[in-house]
Amino acid sequence: MRVRTLRQRRLTHKPPLKHTAYFSEVALLLKGDLDILAGQIRNAIKVSEFDHVTLRMVPLEAGRRGVLASGLVLMRFTEPAAQHVFLEAVGGMLNRGSGREVRRAERAFERLDRLALSAQDTIAALQKKLEEIS
Numbered sequence: 001m002r003v004r005t006l007r008q009r010r011l012t013h014k015p016p017l018k019h020t021a022y023f024s025e026v027a028l029l030l031k032g033d034l035d036i037l038a039g040q041i042r043n044a045i046k047v048s049e050f051d052h053v054t055l056r057m058v059p060l061e062a063g064r065r066g067v068l069a070s071g072l073v074l075m076r077f078t079e080p081a082a083q084h085v086f087l088e089a090v091g092g093m094l095n096r097g098s099g100r101e102v103r104r105a106e107r108a109f110e111r112l113d114r115l116a117l118s119a120q121d122t123i124a125a126l127q128k129k130l131e132e133i134s
Helices: 002-009 034-048 060-066 099-115 119-133
Strands: 019-024 053-058 072-075 084-089 092-096
Touching: 019 099, 034 053, 034 119, 053 099, 053 119, 060 099, 072 099, 084 099
Parallel strands: 019 053
Antiparallel strands: 072 084, 084 092
């Protein structure tokens, strides 16, 4: 919980980090507490209003090409040798700093970028889902 709080703080503290998040439409279809889902959607819409944050939804129509095997975080720094990719795993995130792993993550994000809705269409889809469940 503390790590998540510290990470979220980076969205509002100076200097802000540029953040692009891709998520699957499947996340909006999961069964569960609709009040919690509505709160998460409201928060996502609110955060997307920051100039340095972009949300992109990969629609179901993207099929298997739009699926990642695990969560993936790619961190880019001004120093090329400092690029890192973090793979979601049981018990935490695995840090991979090799050029090969970083290039693989970059290709995955390029694929998601081609398949995902625009930022505006993503927010419209989130607002539509919020109306459906509220």
